[in-house]
Amino acid sequence: MQKVLEANDNLALDIRSLLREKRVSMVNLISGPGSGKTTILEKTIPLLKEKYSIGIIEGDIETDRDAQRLKLFSLPMVLINTHGACHLNSGSILNALEALPLDDLDIIFVENVGNLVCPAEFDIGEMAKVAVLSTPEGDDKPSKYPLLFRESALVLLNKIDLLSAVDFNLHNFYDDLKRLNGCVSVIEMAATKKIGLEQWVQWLETTIIAKEESKTGGKC
Amino acid sequence: MQKVLEANDNLALDIRSLLREKRVSMVNLISGPGSGKTTILEKTIPLLKEKYSIGIIEGDIETDRDAQRLKLFSLPMVLINTHGACHLNSGSILNALEALPLDDLDIIFVENVGNLVCPAEFDIGEMAKVAVLSTPEGDDKPSKYPLLFRESALVLLNKIDLLSAVDFNLHNFYDDLKRLNGCVSVIEMAATKKIGLEQWVQWLETTIIAKEESKTGGKC
Numbered sequence: 001m002q003k004v005l006e007a008n009d010n011l012a013l014d015i016r017s018l019l020r021e022k023r024v025s026m027v028n029l030i031s032g033p034g035s036g037k038t039t040i041l042e043k044t045i046p047l048l049k050e051k052y053s054i055g056i057i058e059g060d061i062e063t064d065r066d067a068q069r070l071k072l073f074s075l076p077m078v079l080i081n082t083h084g085a086c087h088l089n090s091g092s093i094l095n096a097l098e099a100l101p102l103d104d105l106d107i108i109f110v111e112n113v114g115n116l117v118c119p120a121e122f123d124i125g126e127m128a129k130v131a132v133l134s135t136p137e138g139d140d141k142p143s144k145y146p147l148l149f150r151e152s153a154l155v156l157l158n159k160i161d162l163l164s165a166v167d168f169n170l171h172n173f174y175d176d177l178k179r180l181n182g183c184v185s186v187i188e189m190a191a192t193k194k195i196g197l198e199q200w201v202q203w204l205e206t207t208i209i210a211k212e213e214s215k216t217g218g219k220c
Numbered sequence: 221m222q223k224v225l226e227a228n229d230n231l232a233l234d235i236r237s238l239l240r241e242k243r244v245s246m247v248n249l250i251s252g253p254g255s256g257k258t259t260i261l262e263k264t265i266p267l268l269k270e271k272y273s274i275g276i277i278e279g280d281i282e283t284d285r286d287a288q289r290l291k292l293f294s295l296p297m298v299l300i301n302t303h304g305a306c307h308l309n310s311g312s313i314l315n316a317l318e319a320l321p322l323d324d325l326d327i328i329f330v331e332n333v334g335n336l337v338c339p340a341e342f343d344i345g346e347m348a349k350v351a352v353l354s355t356p357e358g359d360d361k362p363s364k365y366p367l368l369f370r371e372s373a374l375v376l377l378n379k380i381d382l383l384s385a386v387d388f389n390l391h392n393f394y395d396d397l398k399r400l401n402g403c404v405s406v407i408e409m410a411a412t413k414k415i416g417l418e419q420w421v422q423w424l425e426t427t428i429i430a431k432e433e434s435k436t437g438g439k440c
Contacts, residue, residue, distance in 0.1 A: 034357025
């Protein structure tokens, strides 16, 4: 396992150099199943695509369902089916990048496999990890899945419109999260209702796209 | 990986023999994070505990939060913290069983690590895998995470009370699920509202506790 991670991390360094050279920013979206990653991309792309060239890497265990949903934007996109593996790794990302027109792109969104555990362990050379958590999943998730929330530069707290219908204590959530990661940002979002999208686009523009220097997320 | 799985499966056979000898039924609850496994147990235990002796094995990456929630029932319980691993395996289950009073128990609930991928790959000697899916996660999850839904004897479709507030097409869900697994049962549930609990208890009594012969789930 240690060797697998080392090999992965070495390739991730190569990816980071390549993306810096090409001046492309890559964001790694990570969440459990059904938190709303694809929907967030569906709502985000229209707000960015006039101004920036966007590429997509779709990670899924099986099926092209998420890829099909994003296909209508006619953006450069690579689908990676992991066939059982619970995360993307830098090897598969490097292959995907070879199929994308890096010279023309400003930003690449990676939608990782729906999983709160494994994807956080694998550096894929991204500029930042963005965790998506939806309110029906419960406020205890940062404490129970600490690695992702420690590693992420931003948490999108999605399905905020369901807050009153589910058991989610915002105070406990912020408390636990800040204890794990003192410099993480949070945007409360309801992607289907277009709540929080403006802040998210602003975060992408100022923190990700405008940066010349690649960096890993979670550091202030 | 193949060797790890083989070693796991051999130990699972030992567990199955041990549980058959002790006449204890073990159910393996699997879901993504926040689908409601712990809440389902909180609501189920009071309905069973007068009639049956219940043991619990709580799987979590970190923290004893779920275990704390179930502690008030004063049942024999073992907490397994996997410290990063995304599933329970038969080795850790065998250790846990050694700490439980098997001669006195009728049923053991295993709450696996919140993850739709890895736990489905690891036989832990259970009589049946029970998948929990909550409606906010979306109707596409069986197709996207097919192994669990192929392997499960029962799906608890939880948070059914949120159906009108979320994007979940019941018809598509049943269609995809039945294509993957022709003999799976489904109970529509809202554990917090006590909807579906009676059916679930009935399923446990007739399919699990009453059976003398151990079997793996998902076969009709």
